[in-house]
Amino acid sequence: MSRGRFNRSTSGDIAMKAAKISRAIMAAFGFTLAAASPAWAWEPSKPVEFVVPAGTGGGADQMARLIQGIIVKHKLMKESMVVVNKSGGAGAEGFLDIKNAKGDPHKIVITLSNLFTTPMATGVPFSWKDMTPVSMMALDQFVLWVNSSTPYKNAGEYVAAVKAAGPNKFKMGGTGSKQEDQIITVGLEKATGTKFIYVPYKGGGEVAVQLVGNHINSTVNNPIEAVAQWRSGSLRPLCVFDDERMPYKAKVTDTQSWNDIPTCKEAGVSTDYVMLRGIFMAPGVTPDQLSYYVDLMKKVRETPDWKEYMEKGAFNTTAMSGADFGKWLTAAEAQHRTLMTEAGFIAPKQ
Numbered sequence: 001m002s003r004g005r006f007n008r009s010t011s012g013d014i015a016m017k018a019a020k021i022s023r024a025i026m027a028a029f030g031f032t033l034a035a036a037s038p039a040w041a042w043e044p045s046k047p048v049e050f051v052v053p054a055g056t057g058g059g060a061d062q063m064a065r066l067i068q069g070i071i072v073k074h075k076l077m078k079e080s081m082v083v084v085n086k087s088g089g090a091g092a093e094g095f096l097d098i099k100n101a102k103g104d105p106h107k108i109v110i111t112l113s114n115l116f117t118t119p120m121a122t123g124v125p126f127s128w129k130d131m132t133p134v135s136m137m138a139l140d141q142f143v144l145w146v147n148s149s150t151p152y153k154n155a156g157e158y159v160a161a162v163k164a165a166g167p168n169k170f171k172m173g174g175t176g177s178k179q180e181d182q183i184i185t186v187g188l189e190k191a192t193g194t195k196f197i198y199v200p201y202k203g204g205g206e207v208a209v210q211l212v213g214n215h216i217n218s219t220v221n222n223p224i225e226a227v228a229q230w231r232s233g234s235l236r237p238l239c240v241f242d243d244e245r246m247p248y249k250a251k252v253t254d255t256q257s258w259n260d261i262p263t264c265k266e267a268g269v270s271t272d273y274v275m276l277r278g279i280f281m282a283p284g285v286t287p288d289q290l291s292y293y294v295d296l297m298k299k300v301r302e303t304p305d306w307k308e309y310m311e312k313g314a315f316n317t318t319a320m321s322g323a324d325f326g327k328w329l330t331a332a333e334a335q336h337r338t339l340m341t342e343a344g345f346i347a348p349k350q
Contacts, residue, residue, distance in 0.1 A: 042288040044079040044106055051109040053094025053118075055087045058203060059140060059222060063277055063309075064110045067137075067297075070305050076296060090114055090179070092124040099130040101282040105289035108134065113180050113275045116336035121178040123347035128333065131280040132290060133325050135297040139274040139316035141240055142184055143261065145219045145226050147211055148236040155239040155267035158218065159192045167195035173207045173216035176200055178345040181207075183336075184220045184241060184273045186343040191271045211235060222275075223314035227252060239264035241273045246314045258314045274316055276332065278325070294321050 050068060054060040061083075068081045086094035091114040098109045109131070119126045144155055152158040162170045172188075174181025177200045185198050199216055201207045204225030211219050211226075212234045219226070220241070229235040231253055239262050240246055246258040264271050279297055281290065300306055301319055310317050320328055340346050 042105070042286065043292055044077065046106055047080045047082050048077070049107045050081050050083045051094045051097055051107060052083060052085045053087060053091030053109060053111070053114065054085065055203075056085050059224070059313075060110050060112050060277070061085060063137070066305070066309055067110075067300055070300050070303050071296070073305065074299070074303055076299050089124060090118045090122065090176070092118050092122060092126060095119075095126050095131070096124070098280065098282050099126055103284040104282045105285050105292075107282050108293060109280050110137075111276060111278045111280055112140070113332075113336070115276065115278075116333050117179050117183070117340065117345075120337060120340050121345050121347055123349065128280070128329055130283055132283055132285050133329060134279040134281055134290065134293045134321065136276065136278045136318065136320040136325050136328065137297060137301065138277045138310060139318050140277055141223055141242055141246060141314055141316055142180070142220045142273055142275070143223055143226070143240050144188075144238045144264065144269075145208075145211060145221055145230075145235050146217065146238060147214055148234055149214070150217075150236070152236070152238065154262070155264055155269045158238055159188075159194060159269055162194040162196070162217075163192070168197050170194075170196050170218065171199050171216040172196040173199045173201060173210050173219045175202070175204050175207060175221075178340070178343075180273070180275050181220050183339050183343065183345070184271065187271045187273060187339060188220075188269065190342065192269055208235065223258065224312065227314075237261045239267045239269060241271060242316060243272050246316070248311050248314055250311070277315075297321075 050064055052061050052064045064083050068083055071077050071081055086097055094109055095115070095118070098107055101107045111128075115128050118124060144158070146152050146158060152161065172185045174185060176182070182198050182200070185196055189195055201210065204221050207219050207221050208226045208229050210216050212229055223246075226235055230237060233253070241264050243263065243265065245263055246261065248258040251257050279293065281293060337346070
């Protein structure tokens with residue numbers, strides 16, 4: 001893996017090396033691909049608690065509540081589903097709650113990349129292997145944004161300006177510290193030889209507002225967090241941190257669609273990063289219980305409501321379950337550890 005690069009298409013060397021580990025993990029959880037069959041012998045017998053390891057209003061919370069609403073609207077489950085936010089310790093509260101609910105099939109959790117970053121950055125004794133993977137629902141994109149009043153028309157021009165100014169002259173805004181936005185910033189620095197002042201904020205909405213006000217020079221916000229400011233003409237997207245363009249061709253502004261935004265690699269900035277949006281269960285559940293939720297989430301993804309949300313948020317619609325998901329998780333964990341080690345974000349005694 002090149003320095004500063006996080007690419008979702010990691011089915012190469014790292015994924016191949018991860019395959020044996022992944023199979024062992026899947027065996028430990030007691031399920032196989034056959035568990036994905038829709039003919040299960042189990043379904044919830046009481047309300048299901050849907051844990052969000054983040055605060056209200058953020059991307060994970062929005063997606064969890066959308067899934068809950070789709071399940072109710074389309075009558076996909078007999079019992080109710082209750083969304084519960086457990087955001088303490090950068091999400092550690094929510095993950096530990098699932099870890100400690102061994103064998104309980106009436107709890108699920110939505111995950112993002114803090115699944116990897118939180119235990120690495122804090123030393124909390126938790127790993128994704130402490131839960132049962134259900135499905136990757138999508139991958140969330142990141143876009144490099146600047147204020148539209150600036151002269152930079154593409155990522156190459158912006159990086160050249162940052163380099164010319166010298167270290168710590170340009171400010172990059174992002175959500176949180178030692179999490180996805182700062183990891184992308186460090187990756188960008190290592191790939192281009194630049195150095196930003198990273199300014200953390202509480203949420204993507206605040207990040208966008210700060211960029212509109214020219215209090216920072218750029219951001220690496222998710223599409224949905226800055227689309228309103230892009231549509232109004234206040235912000236300009238320079239590139240998307242993925243290995244291919246977003247597929248959505250409907251115009252967002254008078255002249256541009258999400259598909260018109262080049263990849264950062266196209267712009268000469270080889271830094272890729274996408275964020276997991278996945279569903280997990282507690283450890284120790286049965287194959288039938290896992291099968292139920294794999295099929296439930298598949299039905300959710302097939303609804304027009306879900307597809308509309310994917311386009312609105314310009315998500316990468318990659319979905320996985322079973323062994324493929326396990327291999328992806330193993331590779332993603334290894335890559336996060338590499339990036340966070342390079343950035344100096346790993347907690348002592350890891």
